[in-house]
Amino acid sequence: MELRGATVLVTGATGGIGRALAEGFAGRGAAVVLSGRRAEALEPLAERLGGRAVVADLAERGAAERLLDEAGPVDVLVANAALPASGLLADYTLEQVDRVLDVNLRTPIVMAKLAGERMADRGRGHLVFIASLSGKTASGHASLYNATKFGMRGFALALREDMRPHGVGVSTVFPGFIRDAGMFADAGVTLPRGVGTRSPRDVAKATVRAVERNAAEVDVAPLALRIGAQLGGVAPVLSAAVQRRAGGQDIAEGLAEGQRGKR
Numbered sequence: 001m002e003l004r005g006a007t008v009l010v011t012g013a014t015g016g017i018g019r020a021l022a023e024g025f026a027g028r029g030a031a032v033v034l035s036g037r038r039a040e041a042l043e044p045l046a047e048r049l050g051g052r053a054v055v056a057d058l059a060e061r062g063a064a065e066r067l068l069d070e071a072g073p074v075d076v077l078v079a080n081a082a083l084p085a086s087g088l089l090a091d092y093t094l095e096q097v098d099r100v101l102d103v104n105l106r107t108p109i110v111m112a113k114l115a116g117e118r119m120a121d122r123g124r125g126h127l128v129f130i131a132s133l134s135g136k137t138a139s140g141h142a143s144l145y146n147a148t149k150f151g152m153r154g155f156a157l158a159l160r161e162d163m164r165p166h167g168v169g170v171s172t173v174f175p176g177f178i179r180d181a182g183m184f185a186d187a188g189v190t191l192p193r194g195v196g197t198r199s200p201r202d203v204a205k206a207t208v209r210a211v212e213r214n215a216a217e218v219d220v221a222p223l224a225l226r227i228g229a230q231l232g233g234v235a236p237v238l239s240a241a242v243q244r245r246a247g248g249q250d251i252a253e254g255l256a257e258g259q260r261g262k263r
């Protein structure tokens with residue numbers, strides 16, 4: 001996919017990673033359509049990047065359809081908006097459970113269906129899903145987040161096969177802990193020594209590259225975390241024991257506390 005002159009729709013553009021994604025795609029010469037809930041953060045960003053802003057609450061039924069209608073024809077959809085969904089399931093109301101499932105999983109599916117059909121009609125396009133290493137390995141205090149990100153991975157891999165004959169690419173991006181901005185950085189949790197991070201710009205660069213090369217999956221994390229995520233896939237019980245020994249519970253509880261405001 002040649003990004004110069006392409007129209008790229010980024011959801012969650014007001015967030016730490018979304019802002020970097022918007023800058024990354026605009027920097028490649030794409031026309032960006034940016035979406036988020038907070039107009040006061042969205043509109044100046046869109047103006048700075050010469051793009052358009054469409055305010056949408058993607059937890060609402062019908063919002064994804066309206067967003068796509070307002071965006072017009074898009075060549076690349078980047079489904080990035082999400083809630084952190086950290087903490088114990090028992091601490092969630094059913095309304096909060098629904099909101100997490102709607103924003104993190106249902107909306108990306110609905111948008112991929114609608115945007116993907118239009119792309120298939122034109123014989124070109126690309127769908128990008130911003131998942132997480134939590135879509136490859138499970139951790140305590142993250143059951144809802146794991147559910148949505150594991151679900152996103154399976155959905156995207158299958159869809160990639162179905163879209164292949166129609167000239168539409170599908171990529172999934174798996175960030176680890178992202179520093180400086182975004183839902184992890186905002187939580188103010190200190191990681192144990194030796195656990196590395198990546199920046200929002202690293203995620204943006206990897207995402208742009210994934211679109212340009214039609215990569216199926218790309219991890220954005222230091223080697224040790226990527227290996228840990230692989231272990232979680234092939235040996236989940238061992239992975240849980242390793243995480244327990246490495247202080248995973250403290251990190252998870254810290255995240256749940258720091259992200260309580262984003263439910």
Ligand SMILES: NC(=O)c1ccc[n+]([C@@H]2O[C@H](COP(=O)([O-])OP(=O)(O)OC[C@H]3O[C@@H](n4cnc5c(N)ncnc54)[C@H](OP(=O)(O)O)[C@@H]3O)[C@@H](O)[C@H]2O)c1
Pocket residue numbers: 011012013014015016017018035036037038039056057058059060079080081082083103130131132133174175176177178179181182183184185262
């Ligand atoms: N940060 C990390 O360390 C990390 C690691 C792995 C994966 N990820 C993934 O990266 C993506 C971006 O995360 P981030 O760190 O940038 O998070 P963030 O700073 O919390 O931003 C989340 C974005 O999602 C939007 N959003 C939330 N609820 C929404 C709703 N109901 N309707 C529309 N938009 C909504 C927010 O919009 P408003 O702010 O305008 O409400 C915001 O733009 C997510 O998919 C996340 O799971 C992040």
